[in-house]
Amino acid sequence: MNIFKLSIKNIVSKPLNSILSLTLLIFGIGIISLMLQLNSLIKTQMDNNLKGIDMVVGAKGSPLQLILSAVYHIDSPTGNISVKDAKKIKNNRMVGSSIDLLYGDNYKGYRIVGTDEKFLDLYNAKIKDGRIWDKPLEVVVGSKIHTKLNINLDDELTSSHGLRETGEKHGDQLFKVVGLLKPSNSVIDQLIITSPQSIWDLHDDHDHDEEHDHDEEHDHDDKEITAMLIKFKSPMNIIQFPRQINEDTNLQAAVPSYEISRLFKLFGFGIETLTYLAYLIIIVSGFSLFINLFNSMRERKYEMALIRTLGSSRRQLSLMIIFESLILTTVGFFIGLLVSRLGVMFVSSLMEESLNYNLNSFGILKEELWLLGLSIFIGLISSIIPALQVYNLNISETLADE
Numbered sequence: 001m002n003i004f005k006l007s008i009k010n011i012v013s014k015p016l017n018s019i020l021s022l023t024l025l026i027f028g029i030g031i032i033s034l035m036l037q038l039n040s041l042i043k044t045q046m047d048n049n050l051k052g053i054d055m056v057v058g059a060k061g062s063p064l065q066l067i068l069s070a071v072y073h074i075d076s077p078t079g080n081i082s083v084k085d086a087k088k089i090k091n092n093r094m095v096g097s098s099i100d101l102l103y104g105d106n107y108k109g110y111r112i113v114g115t116d117e118k119f120l121d122l123y124n125a126k127i128k129d130g131r132i133w134d135k136p137l138e139v140v141v142g143s144k145i146h147t148k149l150n151i152n153l154d155d156e157l158t159s160s161h162g163l164r165e166t167g168e169k170h171g172d173q174l175f176k177v178v179g180l181l182k183p184s185n186s187v188i189d190q191l192i193i194t195s196p197q198s199i200w201d202l203h204d205d206h207d208h209d210e211e212h213d214h215d216e217e218h219d220h221d222d223k224e225i226t227a228m229l230i231k232f233k234s235p236m237n238i239i240q241f242p243r244q245i246n247e248d249t250n251l252q253a254a255v256p257s258y259e260i261s262r263l264f265k266l267f268g269f270g271i272e273t274l275t276y277l278a279y280l281i282i283i284v285s286g287f288s289l290f291i292n293l294f295n296s297m298r299e300r301k302y303e304m305a306l307i308r309t310l311g312s313s314r315r316q317l318s319l320m321i322i323f324e325s326l327i328l329t330t331v332g333f334f335i336g337l338l339v340s341r342l343g344v345m346f347v348s349s350l351m352e353e354s355l356n357y358n359l360n361s362f363g364i365l366k367e368e369l370w371l372l373g374l375s376i377f378i379g380l381i382s383s384i385i386p387a388l389q390v391y392n393l394n395i396s397e398t399l400a401d402e
Helices: 003-013 015-050 063-070 083-090 117-122 143-148 196-203 237-248 256-299 301-309 314-355 366-391 395-401
Strands: 055-059 095-107 110-114 127-130 138-141 175-181 192-194 227-232 251-254
Touching: 003 015, 003 314, 015 256, 015 314, 015 366, 055 063, 055 237, 063 227, 063 251, 063 256, 083 095, 083 227, 095 117, 095 196, 110 196, 143 175, 175 192, 227 237, 237 251, 251 256, 256 301, 256 314, 256 366, 301 314, 314 366
Parallel strands: 110 192, 138 175
Antiparallel strands: 055 227, 055 251, 095 110, 095 227, 127 175, 138 192
């Protein structure tokens, strides 16, 4: 007698009971897996975009807002700072390197950032086609943008004022696409990059037809930038320098690692509560499965006794009950994983629409393998009493009662 096939047949013969037993388990596994996936994907995105940045300097305001706008480009900037003030920070002996950022315009919702080539190097961004800009109003386009919007070399882009597509268009001046970037799995994939001079020219009233040499030095002390990314010479400077800037200047210094850690703690309580609720649901699903198996054994006592008379052993019948439970919990685990991936796709579509971030992933985390172990454990625990019930079944009494 094939115990495994018989177990599957018993499950299929009572689909309603099987579905009811699986529903809670699927729901619990799905929630926990979704939380694990989102936490891993968001943390990976955060870490990828933080590398090489020890401090961000910008206008006074919320430090978290400054980080989200200057590093992740998912919030409005706190304001602008003068180039003159920024130079004082750059020239400090604690600063190893700095990158100016100037933004406030967009093309179809994607931000246009004025900066220099060091910004591309920061994220190891490489040119796929074309070249780096060397004149004002020349841009290179992130991989996600040129793929999604079908942008090609020599295309001309009409920018809009502000960070939303609905802003006033700069129709009199067009950006020319001179380079397309390879995917870098960082925020730069969803940005359009140009020189700061391009942004200044776009908003100034002087003659924009004048050409600027890429390497020519200009005195821009009267200009403004939006933020500045700082890398320290020594990690120890992160303790002293940000406090010094915040207390002694009209600028604001924010430490990305600290602010993001604070953000995760803020959301961590809600995620933790939801995860505990999901574990509780999984435990309840174990009780549901146990009740289903227990009642099923009471209804199938006569059937089990007949199978025993046909030559099946106590051990085989007990294993059949255990197999039924393990099949249900294993199937529930994999359906729960599928549900979680659908949830990730849904959340990703919402982030794609509002923040231009994509979180799709179909990989299995090692923490999810622990969930598989938990599912199997629940299957075993739920089946112990029904399996013992079958093992101790008295054939003669059962057949006589019928």
